[in-house]
Amino acid sequence: MGQQEKVATSLAGAVSEEISASLxxxxxxxxxxxxxxPGTRQPVHTVYVPGDAFAADTLRSWGDRALAALDEHAPDAASFAAVLGLADDLAEPVYSRVRAKLEREPVEDLRVDFEDGYGPRPDAEEDEAxxxxxxLIAEAYEKGTAAPYMGIRMKCMEAAVRDRGIRTLDVFxxxxxxxxxxxxxLVLTLPKVTYPEQVDAFARLLEAFEKTHGLDAGRLGFEIQIETSQSILATDGTAAVARMIQAAGGRATGLHYGTFDYSxxxxxxxxxxxxxxPAADHAKAVMQVAAAGTGVRVSDGSTxxxxxxPTAKVHDAWRLHYGLTRRALARAYYQGWDMHPGHIPTRYAAVFAFYREGFEQAAARLARYANRAGGDVMDEPATAKALSGYLLRGLDCGALDIAEVARLTGLTRADLEGFAAPRRGDLTASGK
Incomplete structure (x- = not known):
């Protein structure tokens, strides 16, 4: 036993109390x-289907068309891997999981579109749609055939279409x-937001609906689509998107980048x-920083x-989509838009490859952290949060199985969720 150190202090307890009170x-x-x-599942993509085209079999139709595309243009793991440049050890696991996903859950998030994909229609026609x-969405949830997330994108809050958008939302x-x-x-998407006041108005609209039906306050949340330069940089030089998150009053669930309108x-x-x-990278970087820590998630756009x-053309499009999706994942944009059934095989291929490539390393690092074991990397609580979040996202989409994660980490899903959602003090205690 070494000599016991004498502990001395100089500040009175009242000083600490005063500091705490002031903060x-x-x-x-x-x-x-x-x-x-929020710790909830984030879908890997959002599929947009025009309001007049949405039908009871839309989800299954997308899965069947995606499977048919694989059958025609990449009928086995080797041919699919050759198109996308997948490593030999990933070819079969990725291909088999993609096919299984398309059969089991082809779409993770679907938005019935009453905006650009639908266009102006007679009021009676849009009401009916x-x-x-x-x-159809209510029936799908009742029958257990719904996607994990479903909802609508109404027209925006600009004067020319505001009343129509409000009415469509109300009818729905x-x-x-x-x-x-x-x-x-249920997910709602508000497009073409330019000013925080539009977000505030939409939040008040949802609040009015909740009060009318006796719903819990805050039951209705919504995504904000970033499709204008003014939503990134306001006239006063501030980041308008950060103010939009606050204007939502806790109802904002996501920021979705609109590739073509913004460009x-x-x-x-x-x-x-x-x-x-580069313009897209800048906009999404601002969105990402504005949303960090707020519980609002960022989604990439589409191609x-x-x-x-012909097959050669399909392969070119697949390579492009796969590359863009992998690029987005590396930049922590874990969700994107898919506009065609032919996109979802490469969406899932990119996602599954991303999580399976890094799975063993992430599992080993998290296991060492959990067991306080040594290694060649010194991880902190913030890194454990990122590692567990990575594994949870892989589990949610089907890239990973809980049995293989448990085998390599020795952790349950509850353990992973605990690491993924530490208290604020846990992340700052190290002073980093």
Whole structure:
């Protein structure tokens, strides 16, 4: 036993108490504005289907068409891997999981579109389409055939289409209520947001609906689509998107990048409008920083290059989509848009490859951290949070199985969730 050190202090307890009291408002503000990730599943993609095209068999149709594309253009693991450049050890696991996913759960998130994909229609026609969307979505959840997340994108809050957008939302939500209530996976998307005041107005609209139907306050959340330059940089030089999150009053669930509207807003030529354009990278980086810690998730946009036509053309489109998806994942954009059934094989291939490539290393690092074992990397609570979040996302989408994760980490899903959602103090205790 060494000599016991004498511990001495100089400050009176009242000093610490005064400091704590002075920072109490800041503590409360941090908890309110930055609650952290909600810990719920985030879909890997969002599929948009025009309101007039949405039908009871849409989800199954997308899966069947995606499987047919594989059968025609990449009928086995080796041919699919050759198109995408997958490593030999990933070819079979990825291909088999993609096919299984398309059979079991082809779409993770579906939005019935009443905006650009639908366009202006007679009021009676849009009313009927919105009511039909509500009925079909309610039936899908009742039958157990729904995607994990489903909802609508209405027209925006700009003057020319505001009343129509509000009415479509009202018809849709009222239809769901009359069919038995709002499903847990309901998602609403507000497009072409330019000013925080539009977000505030939409939040008040949802609050009015909740009060009308006696719903819990805050039951209805929504995604904000970032499709204009003004939503990134306001006239006063501030990041408008950060103010939009606050204007939502806790209802914002996501920020979705609109590739083509945003690019066109900046004057990018049509041939260069893509999710990897420097303008897109800047916008998404601002969105990512604005959303960090708020519980609001960021989604990438889409590609408009469709995998259709002869095999050579389909393969080119697949390589493009796969590369863009992998690029987004590396930049922590874990969700994107898919515009065609032919896109979802490469969406899942990119996602599954991303999680399976890094699985063993992430599992080993998290196991060492959990067991306080040594290694060649010194990880901290923030890294354990990232590692467990990585594994959880892989489990949620089907890239990984809980048995193989448990085998390599010795952890349960509950353990992973505990590491993924540490208290704020746990992340800052090291002073890093």
């Amino acid at each position: 109490a408002p800041v503590d409360a503000e941090l908890e309110r504005r930055y609650p952290g990730d 919105a009511a039909r969307a509500a009925r 939500l009222t239809g769901l209520m009359e069919a038995g209530g709002l499903p847990e996976g 066109a807003c900046l004057g990018v030529s049509a041939a260069y409008q893509a999710s990897d354009h 408009n290059v469709l995998p259709v036509g």
